[in-house]
Amino acid sequence: MHSVEGKRGMPSPKPPFPAVSGLWGKSTTINNVETLASVPSIILKGAAEYRSVGTENSPGTKTFAVTGCVANTGLVEVPFGTTLREIIFDIAGGVIGPDGEVDNSQFKAAQTGGPSGGCLTAEHLDLPMDFDSLRSIGAMVGSGGLVVMNKSTCMVNTARFFMQFTQNESCGKCTPCREGTKQMLALLDDICEGKGTPESVALLEETAKAVSKASLCGLGKTAPNPVLSTLRYFRDEYMAHVNNKVCPAGQCKALSKPHIDPTKCKGCTACARKCPVNAISGTVKNPHVIDQMACIGCGTCLQTCKFGAISK
Ligand code: SF4
Ligand code: SF4
Ligand code: SF4
Structure with a gap:
């Protein structure tokens, strides 16, 4: 139903006026709860009081x-x-x-x-x-x-987590968002599963920029943000996934190397002494750590620890 409510007592405009209709054909305002919650204090105490905190362009x-x-x-x-x-x-x-x-x-x-x-x-x-x-x-x-x-968080997996959400939310109306979020998610899946290549990272970045520019609404325009910002600040983690087949945070299961549970490690040093590539560091009686980038995944430490502190 197309209906535009005019001023009280005035006839409603008829098409060809833009056919805009609010809830139940009435004028409608949509705001989030936080915005509306600010209104009473501004009315009661005045705008100056509200602006007394916050910054010039972001008051309150x-x-x-x-x-x-x-x-x-x-x-x-x-x-x-x-x-x-x-x-x-x-x-x-x-x-x-x-x-x-x-x-x-x-x-x-x-x-x-x-x-x-x-x-x-x-x-x-x-x-x-x-x-x-x-x-x-x-x-x-x-x-x-x-x-x-x-520091135990994998930023590639984090980008994948958020992309999964926005891909589910894409309404499908426009191609850049509908197809682009699918492609980005597939590329992130590949990278986290050890099937990515440097070209996957380049294509991911190119797709993210295209989706951001060409999508119709805010959802598509902002969906690539987690990808672009993690690429900006944590590109080395992406490259470790595709070049070294290592998840530096040890979170991506397909790329996982052994890691040490600091709550179980007694600091006996046995694993560090057995590691063929000196990938384990730590001091006596303190929790040890495995350098995920240096570890070659030989499994020796898994068999060495008598305290069940090392797992994959
Ligand atoms: S950008 Fe907006 S309109 Fe386009 S598919 Fe995504 S959610 Fe729908
Ligand atoms: S798996 Fe092998 S290389 Fe990796 S930390 Fe354990 S002993 Fe060292
Ligand atoms: S062998 Fe086990 S308990 Fe000993 S330092 Fe290594 S992880 Fe810790």
Whole structure:
């Protein structure tokens, strides 16, 4: 039904006026809950009070949904312009490392803005979290999602995870998004499964740029963001997957090499002494670590550890 409600008592315009119809044929406003929640305080206290926090172009506060490898997950409301460091290290209680302990040196990346956002790295920890700053580095405020990742996270697999989501959400109306997200997902699958080549990475990047430019709506235009931002900051991880057939984080099962569970390792040093390529490091009585890039996958350490600390 085409219906445009005019002013009260006035006849509704008839086509050829644009046939726009809101809910039940009425004027309709669509806003997210966070926007509407800001309205009462602006009405009650005035715009100046609202603008007294935040930045010039991003006034007021923003609620971030902090999740992933942090001590305290949940919703945090902060003035726009608060730094990533303050949100993660102070408010969210710090980064949780693979051993389950708080260790901020384990920070690797944070994905902002939901599945279509971009990733931030340690060099962005002091970046003010506002619209302009995030846009300037190819990320976005978006939905306010903030997924924190530690050093045991594979960034290629992370891009694949988000691409799976946006591919499912693509409505299929336009070809660049409908086909492009499928192709990007297939390429990411190949890379994570050890079937990728350097050409796969080049094609992935080329496709991501094309989908971003040619898609019809915001979903398709932003769907490549996780791919492009992980390629920008973690290209070496992509290349390790395709050139060395190694997942440096040890997350991609098809490429997995043995890794040591720090909660089970007694630091007896036996594995390090047996490794033919000196890929295992650590000190006596402290958890040891396997350098995934150096490991040749011979399996000797798996048979050596008497404490069940090494697995594939
Ligand atoms: S870009 Fe938008 S319109 Fe095009 S297929 Fe994706 S979701 Fe649909
Ligand atoms: S699998 Fe072999 S090369 Fe890799 S860490 Fe164990 S002993 Fe070293
Ligand atoms: S052999 Fe096992 S317990 Fe000993 S250092 Fe290696 S992983 Fe740790």
